Amino acid sequence: MRKIDWPRIRDILIVCICIGILLWAAFSIMGMFVHAIVLLLLSMAVAFLVTPLVNFLNRYIPRVLAAVLVYIVVLAGVGMLCYALIFSLIQQINYFSNNLPGYVKSLPNTYSTLQDWLLKQGVPQASISKAISTISDQAQSLALSLASNLVSIVLIVTDVIVNVLLVMVLSFYLTLDGKRVRDSLVGLATERTKPHVLLFEDALNRVVGRYIRGQLSLAAIIGVLAGFGCFFLGLNQFALIIGVLAFLFETIPMVGPALASIPAILISLLLPTPFPRTYEIAIYFVIVQMIESNILGPRIMGHAVGLHPVASILALIVGGQLFGAFGALLATPVVAAFWVVIASLYNSLRGKPADTLLMKKRSPWIRSRRRSDQSIIEEDAQSLQADSANKTPTTAKAHFTAPSLNSSPSSSSIPIHAQNLPKKTEGAQFIAPSSDILHLVPDREAHSDGDDTTTP
Numbered sequence: 001m002r003k004i005d006w007p008r009i010r011d012i013l014i015v016c017i018c019i020g021i022l023l024w025a026a027f028s029i030m031g032m033f034v035h036a037i038v039l040l041l042l043s044m045a046v047a048f049l050v051t052p053l054v055n056f057l058n059r060y061i062p063r064v065l066a067a068v069l070v071y072i073v074v075l076a077g078v079g080m081l082c083y084a085l086i087f088s089l090i091q092q093i094n095y096f097s098n099n100l101p102g103y104v105k106s107l108p109n110t111y112s113t114l115q116d117w118l119l120k121q122g123v124p125q126a127s128i129s130k131a132i133s134t135i136s137d138q139a140q141s142l143a144l145s146l147a148s149n150l151v152s153i154v155l156i157v158t159d160v161i162v163n164v165l166l167v168m169v170l171s172f173y174l175t176l177d178g179k180r181v182r183d184s185l186v187g188l189a190t191e192r193t194k195p196h197v198l199l200f201e202d203a204l205n206r207v208v209g210r211y212i213r214g215q216l217s218l219a220a221i222i223g224v225l226a227g228f229g230c231f232f233l234g235l236n237q238f239a240l241i242i243g244v245l246a247f248l249f250e251t252i253p254m255v256g257p258a259l260a261s262i263p264a265i266l267i268s269l270l271l272p273t274p275f276p277r278t279y280e281i282a283i284y285f286v287i288v289q290m291i292e293s294n295i296l297g298p299r300i301m302g303h304a305v306g307l308h309p310v311a312s313i314l315a316l317i318v319g320g321q322l323f324g325a326f327g328a329l330l331a332t333p334v335v336a337a338f339w340v341v342i343a344s345l346y347n348s349l350r351g352k353p354a355d356t357l358l359m360k361k362r363s364p365w366i367r368s369r370r371r372s373d374q375s376i377i378e379e380d381a382q383s384l385q386a387d388s389a390n391k392t393p394t395t396a397k398a399h400f401t402a403p404s405l406n407s408s409p410s411s412s413s414i415p416i417h418a419q420n421l422p423k424k425t426e427g428a429q430f431i432a433p434s435s436d437i438l439h440l441v442p443d444r445e446a447h448s449d450g451d452d453t454t455t456p
Helices: 006-032 034-057 063-098 100-105 107-120 125-148 150-187 194-232 236-249 256-270 277-305 309-349 356-360 364-369 373-390
Strands: 428-431 439-442
Touching (some): 006 034, 034 063, 277 309
């Protein structure tokens, strides 16, 4: 019977406990600086998006001028888009505020309609009165809290504006000096660890780029679904507001559609004849939430960063439990980046190419551009043979008459248009196409036995 190596088990347990303590300490320290870390990551994301354009303009103008020009254009474009959206939103808000007195007057009729409908469904009168009383008390408390916290709301809006300005300033400096910072960080690595650092940089660049594109695509899909759904369900005057809110709320993973459904349901309740429209809107947003959480989110984000949907969902849950909404937002790209690095290091230790995992995620078009020269030569030879077999020859095909062993080859045994051809060498074969020109292409198989008596 094999003895148990208790000292080894003890050492493994000690190492696991130490790793757990270090992870707990790291998470605790990161939790104290979540706000600063989020601002830095958002700045890096903005710099990541605009850096390619700055690099392109840097070929013709100084980098400072290129960065200033790009940020002016980006801010102008975002400002025009916000102006168009805000102008439309203001019109819809004015329409809502002008009709608000009529909505308030219609509340008794709405109450009676709701009560009659619930009674027809078999709900007891006592339960209806209790539920409506609870809703009324909560609405009054919400209105009082909003009125009392008006100063806090103004401070929150001011804080958001300041944070946006900080993100823009930090991203500008990262765009301007990003290469210098990158070179300084890479220069700190030793010659032995520098390939691993470069591998991590490459993996991080790819994962972050795919994550940003995937997140924007998912937010756009949810915004369009929310807007069109409300448009066709009777909230056509407020479809744009709800769509924009759904797009913004989608930056919070897993709960974006649920947050967007709150204003849609409230607006539907205030409009005349709220039922059964409100139920339809609630059911529609539940369906959108299920599609986003179980299909679109894991598929789009998992495929974008190279994670399985199950791993993506687990990363969102763990990140949300540890760091809240920002943890859920950043969990997927962080886990994906570490997974790519660990898998690549594992492949390199086994003697395989380090970027095998990254290569699997490239599109077929990119993989086709990385074909080896030998595969290109083979495909060209096959196409030439197919052409010579399918097309009708316009001239006599080239042929070689094998000379006898006791006589030397004479020029009369070779066609006139093949007499001036170069002598055949090892590793090459003559392919006679339908034209008069004969192509010389390498053989696909090497002759290891040194025999050069191949048949033309």
